[in-house]
Amino acid sequence: MGLINFLKEQGVDEKLIKEAEYFKTYYKLDEKIKDRIPEAPGYFYGKNIWNMCLSALLEGENILLSGPKATGKNLLSDNLCTLFGRPQWNVSFHVNTDSASLIGTDTFVDNEVKLRKGAVYECAIHGGFGVFDEINMAKNDAIVVLHSALDYRKIIDIPGYEKIRLHEATRFIGTMNYEYAGTKDLNEALVSRFLVIDIPSVDKEKLMLILGREFPESDVEKLGQFAGLFLDLQQKSDNGEISTKAVDLRGIIACIRTIRRGLKPRLAVSMGVTGKTFDQYEKEIVGDVIRTRVPDSWSSKDLFPGK
Ligand SMILES: Nc1ncnc2c1ncn2[C@@H]1O[C@H](COP(=O)(O)OP(=O)(O)OP(=O)(O)O)[C@@H](O)[C@H]1O
Ligand SMILES: [Mg+2]
Incomplete structure (x- = not known):
């Protein structure tokens, strides 16, 4: 069964499904990044979670999936990429995540300084869905560089880089698990830039x-x-x-x-x-x-x- 039929069967709002399908056909994609779109079948979250995710993403919001381990947060991110037909870039956050690893690093190619684009950069120019995995593992000062990308400004503007305006289809999906040792409380300013969806343990x-x-x-x-x-x-x-x-x-x-x-x-x-x-x-x-x-x-x- 295809994802669309699966969602209908789960009772997900058909209007939202239609709009997601429209989104998929409206925003075109480079052939060479098509293989970044995951092929996920539907997974079981219940219609409310699906409805929350779809409405938020359709409104241009970023979402933060928060819940215990192995509740399918990454699978859900994959499913959303499949449904909206967007390529995925995944960044696993850790204590050493810094702006260079997110946006890009300068490298020497043929005696020239070139930017090796990071995942957030690629996502921004291609209209990808960026998955910020275990976002609460990172140090807050590392993510401050993302603030302007995550709010209404939708730009990445860091000294030393050219200013990047986010492609309209770009969205960010954070995942976090608040049980692991090492997880940090997320900074309020960061959380404020996401709609938060609690993923409960399975019943x-x-x-x-x-x-x-x-x-x-x-x-x-x-x-x-x-x-x-x-x-x-x-x-x-x-x-x-x-x-x-x-x-x-x-x-x-x-x-x-x-x-x-x-x-x-x-x-x-x-x-x-x-x-x-x-x-x-x-x-x-x-x-x-x-x-x-x-x-x-x-x-x-x-x-x-x-x-
Ligand atoms: N709703 C679901 N439907 C189907 N399979 C699920 C669901 N939730 C969890 N699973 C199963 O649990 C496994 C873990 O899923 P996933 O990696 O997405 O979890 P996670 O919430 O990201 O976990 P972690 O917090 O540990 O990273 C999957 O491989 C899948 O087999
Ligand atoms: Mg995960």
């Missing part, structure tokens, strides 16, 4: 949709136990009994993939779930939950009977 219904689509050939009831395992751990983490380390959708999905490959489920969860925490006490609590959900007797065939 049971969404989780079954995600897992069901990933593993259509699995035994639904047993797959439900893996969903249950994830949700039990999420609950324990919400109650403060364990940290968020073992609550990892990425880990669960990877673990089920290794089971499909033939690995014994208990070994798979030791890699995908228990192994994610390094605290002995926490490992024991996680182990207790696993014992109630994934019997030691299970083999790969229990989950994937057709294999």
Whole structure:
């Protein structure tokens, strides 16, 4: 199923979908950057999140996706690029991110100083969607250079560079995870330049949709136990009994993939779930939950009977 039909099925506002499609045909693209448009199928976020993203982007706003790890923030950014038909430039922010790494650096080519364009520069001239990954990892003074690009001015004007006016289709999508150690509180002036969309942790219904689509050939009831395992751990983490380390959708999905490959489920969860925490006490609590959900007797065939 194409992305558009998927969104309609999710109940996303059809007027917004139409306008996004119009955006895609209205802003033309250089052939040579077409391969920067991700090909993402729709993912499950619920219609409200989609409606928020679409209306904000259509209004020319930048959005900040904030939420716990593995809630699909990057996938959502990919999906938005696909839907709007825009090339993506991704910048992973870290403590050493500086304006040069964002905008560009001077290099010597044939005895001449040339600007090696950074991701934000490329995005600005091509009308790309710039994904600022883990934006709260960067030092605030490094991002101040982006302020004029992110507000109504829509320009990059830094001494030593030529002034760049952003292509009309340019948008920026920040992602942030407020749980990691090392994340910083975002500066108010920066947050003020984004509309913020909270991406919640998955609930049971969404989780079954995600897992069901990933593993259509699995035994639904047993797959439900893996969903249950994830949700039990999420609950324990919400109650403060364990940290968020073992609550990892990425880990669960990877673990089920290794089971499909033939690995014994208990070994798979030791890699995908228990192994994610390094605290002995926490490992024991996680182990207790696993014992109630994934019997030691299970083999790969229990989950994937057709294999
Ligand atoms: N809504 C969803 N629909 C489908 N798959 C999802 C969804 N949310 C998470 N996933 C699964 O979780 C994985 C993580 O997604 P993604 O990398 O986009 O998360 P993230 O929020 O950017 O995580 P992090 O904060 O750790 O960077 C994906 O590979 C996908 O398998
Ligand atoms: Mg991410």
